[in-house]
Amino acid sequence: QVQLVQSGAEVKKPGSSVKVSCKASGGTFSTFPISWVRQAPGQGLEWMGGIIPIFGPANYAQKFQGRVTITADESTSTAYMELNTLRSEDTAVYYCARAAAAGTNPFDYWGQGTLVIVSS
């Protein structure tokens, strides 16, 4: 059974950075796309970017270009999302999600979510 386990909640100051991890187990890591999706309090789901570990460079939503970096470490089956220059509007739950396969596929497995609070 595939499991995605994310790192714990973070409290950050405005202007700082946060790096969230997502460790996969129970399946092949390298060939499945991993995306990061965030959800602000009481709001909907927003795709931030994604990566296929074996292929390398990530795709990013235009809104987050230049501020987010998504990477993957095949040796530890872990994906990372780093968001820079945090502002209060970045307070949200951040999810990693795995697509069913590379290409045109939905997200079939999700991490439990990581709450990031940005506050002075």
Next chain:
Amino acid sequence: ETVMTQSPATLSVSPGERATLSCRADQSVSNNLAWYQQKPGQPPRLLIYGASTRATGIPARFSGSGSGTEFTLTISSLQSEDFAVYYCQQYNNWPPWTFGQGTKVEIK
């Protein structure tokens, strides 16, 4: 990017009744449309993909239909555990993958 619009925002339904949720795309997404269920404090769960195929372990009371730009999720007889927020997502025109704003199904 493909904009997904869900209606209604909130649906009040009595247990045992049918619920019909709508999702519209502003351009064709073929049948590359998924529905997710989300309960408070939990991540989304995949219900339907390919517009009409139930994901593993999803009860038969959940059904999806549509193609192109108009889609429907139907819950034939609402159970207590079905009260949640439902999101549609297109995965045809990517990146980015885009979601609707959600429909909350609440107890009437």
